[in-house]
Amino acid sequence: MATFLYRLGRLAFRRRRLFLMFWIVVLAAVGIGAAGVSGKTTDEKGGAAGGERLRALQRRPGQ
Template identity: 65%
Template sequence: MATFLYRLGRLVFRRRRVVVMLWAAMLVAVGVGAIRSSGPTSDGFSLPGTQSQRAIDLLGKEFPQASANGATARVVLEAPDGRRLDSDAHGSARESLLARLETAPQVAGVSDPFAG
């Protein structure tokens, strides 16, 4: 291995101008490739067909005034089969969760779709 590295170093030293030109050409090729392959960026993200995407689509349909502009998170609650989230039995649990979310760090606002 030492002999191989010695010979490689000697070759690179003797052909240093060619080696520098090859490295420069590779850097230019990588730069051009990066520029040509970059496309427009998007801050949107969706996974069609997943439960979470269906929930977000349903929220947008049912509550269009609460769009995702500026929102970084949404909490979706699901009632057990045959029950409703707006019932009194689930009201205290829902209100407790909303209170904990309001006091969470970096939360700008929490809205209750059942309030009012």
């Protein structure tokens, strides 16, 4: 395992621009994926879609 990590570190140092671009692409993909999921799980006021808060507001008398 130590040999593998040593070789990986040496490769990352020698090809640092490639590794940097790779990590930027990975982080961008994770960010885009999180943004896509986040829009589908919340309502327009920031609460959970169909959550307890919404049901309580719908049951309020006089509104």
